[in-house]
Amino acid sequence: MSDKKEKEVDPSTEEKIKNAARALFHQKGYSGTRTRDIAEAAGINLALLNYYFRSKQKLFELVMIEGLLEFVGSITKVFDDSTTTLEEKIRLLASNYIDMLSEQPDMPLFVLSELRSHPDTFLSKMNPQEFLMNSSFIKQYQQSVMEGKIAAIHPLQFIMNLIGMIVFPFIVSPMIKAIGNLDTADYKVLMQQRKTLIPIWIEEMMQVK
Amino acid sequence: MSDKKEKEVDPSTEEKIKNAARALFHQKGYSGTRTRDIAEAAGINLALLNYYFRSKQKLFELVMIEGLLEFVGSITKVFDDSTTTLEEKIRLLASNYIDMLSEQPDMPLFVLSELRSHPDTFLSKMNPQEFLMNSSFIKQYQQSVMEGKIAAIHPLQFIMNLIGMIVFPFIVSPMIKAIGNLDTADYKVLMQQRKTLIPIWIEEMMQVK
């Protein structure tokens, strides 16, 4: 029973470092994080960090790429599925995204923040334009506009509203907690409620007047 | 004509430093900004920075407090005005906030990002709970809910939606520009349109079904 899977019994040293790095980078950003702290959090020595990953920079890029892929990737996957309706996509997006962010609440602020410092280092190589603007979502959206089913506003305006309603609460969580005097558990409840509320709000918002 | 106002002819050295610091801090965050760069951007010497402000830390706190006050303050001012209706407040908020952010687009990401690193260093001393939760806005909101005029959802959920629709587009601007292949001018147009669109969307969203 103990020799069945040697693989995941205990996270490998490499994994431990990456996990510690992710947590710290997400919380304090690139330049706010010290390699010494990563090493300590991972329970290993500073030299080992450079042994596995050549430099702080390389380790950072790894975490950053992962974050970006998760941030953009989780949208594109839903957006590009032609077997679901527009309404289903919205519901799926809210549900999946909120679950993901509940586990990594600091990720979006980290990604967006670092993206501002190093503007096109990352965006240029992943080219999100292709994926999103030609996605099934946009086609269905424009189709519905043409049929007069929903109000005619710029797709980007709509996407900003939708993604914003999902992501923004995680970005301002410290402020909202302070304002509403909520603890982390209270906050999670509010977020869970949004999984069902957002699709409703969006539908109301899109109606032609 | 030239000796009328000696006050604002040319920004004082202190002002020049603070302006340079604000721009750089907003763009690169606290630990990503070097005092040398601030000095250079201000057109003065490094030693002068420490002469006017005792340390990088002190200078940062100044900029940070200013940002927080502007971020929270511009909300509270509108929220607390009992002479305007709920609908007017929403319109004012969108309009004022978007104008402000158009001039300092990097401010919210900076404030929120640094707030995460130093969680209660700042929020604890400004106590936004008092102001917001007892504001005229919340009272009018709850009044409308009781009268059945608008849907009954938690005020914080509603505030997150409203503020998020205003602020979030500025936070993801690099991404949206990349996706939509927009330049800065295009983007500003989208933001201006939101000044009139957001109140409409919000009203739709709030309607009882």
Place this chain on the structure above:
DNA sequence: GTCTATATACGGATAGAC
């Protein structure tokens, strides 16, 4: 008030033993 030169500390990275 403003500068040049410098002290001091800190953080990333490597050498080399085990």
Place this chain on the structure above:
DNA sequence: GTCTATCCGTATATAGAC
């Protein structure tokens, strides 16, 4: 693979002349 000890660049801050 993992450690200790150390090197070295870089960034903040100050001393002291003008």
